[in-house]
Amino acid sequence: MGKSQSEKSASKKRSDADYAITISTGEEGIEAPVSMKVRGDNGTVSIPLTQTKGGEKSFQSKSKSEFTCQTTDVGKIQCITVEHNEKEKDVLWHIKTVQITKGSETYNFNADVRLDQKENKVNLYPVGTLFGHQRDDYVQSELRRLRESLRSESSKLRRPPHKPHEPFVYNDLRPYFDTSSVERAIYSPVTYPTGYYTRVTALRIVEPWEAYGMDYGVNYELLKHRKTRSLSSKPPPSKPTDESIDRKQGSTHLPPYPAVNMHKPPEYSQALTVDDIPKIRSLIKSRYSGAADAQKEKDYKRTHNDVYRMQLDHIDGYHEKSRGNMLRVYHSYLQNTPGSKQALRELCDQIAPKNTKTTVKSAK
Structure with a gap:
């Protein structure tokens, strides 16, 4: 038996929620279109951040921009993605904090991140033990701090001029300040879907008990057995069968280098006096x-x-x-x-x- 028109509208109204979004901008603002994706337990919704609540200009330097929207209720918010569409090279947007109020629930996000043309989006997670993301937010904040530190230190390296006719052995030490692995860890999702041929492991980290076993778990009895076996299995030196053969003669032992016999005068070989x-x-x-x-x-x-x-x-x-x-x-x-x-x-x-x-x- 089908539902009436009033029941359908009531069910649709219950699935919507009012979102109040407040974004605090730091020292650098932006004038490009900005959008936000909100991911929750019930799905994902995209919210364009174009018109502010009071009609003022959005995302100005050292200001707060408030937005309101009524859209699908995603339930408990797990993650948000803030993205801009600016194509200019000198763009830089400093996001300090983000706050989302949905009904009686308030979600706070500590961003403190700068977006440019190359990195135009960032994933943010709610702060607080209530949402279970306090550890994830701390780890990603440390990774961002490490990235900024590496970039600032690598900017001090300057390639010296190559002088002609002299050896050039300059090394830019790129493996020490390459942030590709750090950026991959920042922008990868927390719950990454793994395939059947992989397992979730940390990058370049070994379990504590395995590290302890590699340092102190050396089997010295096995090494002693190998050493004894290697000495006992060494074959005795072979002796020549024919003692009359000179083993030093031959092309591989003593090649016939030419030698010149010079007849020196007798005064060259006698002792010199005053x-x-x-x-x-x-x-x-x-x-x-x-x-x-x-x-x-x-x-x-x-x-x-x-x-x-x-x-x-x-x-x-x-x-x-x-x-x-x-x-x-x-x-x-x-x-x-x-x-x-x-x-x-x-x-x-x-x-x-x-x-x-x-x-x-x-x-x-």
Whole structure:
């Protein structure tokens, strides 16, 4: 038997409730459309926060905005989600507290959170032991405080300029201040629906009894048994069957390096006395001081021929940003004697382009 029209309207009226919402804004306000989703025992309802109760402008800095709405009664409120639709990059909205009055029930939410373009919504839970969310609100408040602390500390890191021709070993320490795991913990629901292949566990936390067992539950008897077994199972060293074979000979034991036998004059192997000092000085003077000019000229010609033999004069074949480095390489590897230094300086001045000539001179 169907219900009458009056009974249907009475049943519909009983399912509605009057909501009085008060949002306290902190230092930064917002002028974008804001909506709120209220989740309770009987479902979820969405409430647009567009028109205030007194008709004034909503969400101004250091002010309170009051809204009234009559919509479906969700029962006992478990969680609310506040979201704005501002698309500008420099938007920042500081929500201090939220209060919802539904009939004779009053729900208080301590937010103290800032929303921007990237993070435009936040989940809030009622405060108080009556609703069973005091611990959840404290944990999420600590996570938000940790996020703000990490962001402020990471903003102090500045990437230093990379000096050319020097090693660059800068590390931004991103794994230490990455807040992705913290933000995931903040915005994930408290009662997350788990699948059949997972179980609810804390992130990077081990149960106390398991942690104690890992620290003090080492089985020393098992380690002793393993040590004894490893010593007893070690095979005895093998002995060569044929004693006449020299085990040090062969390509893998003693490779045949070439050795040059030099016949030294007898005066090189005898003991030196004070009377031999004049001979040594005259030998050094005749070999190094007297022949220094000849050796310098020899090194000059050798370096001059090496540059053209190895085709090092084709400096235009390298990229213009690498030519200065190649000239420095020439000086590092070929500039080892006075004669080679003079030859290399003249050749580099000839083959170096105009934009790298001064760089080579500074490298000398």
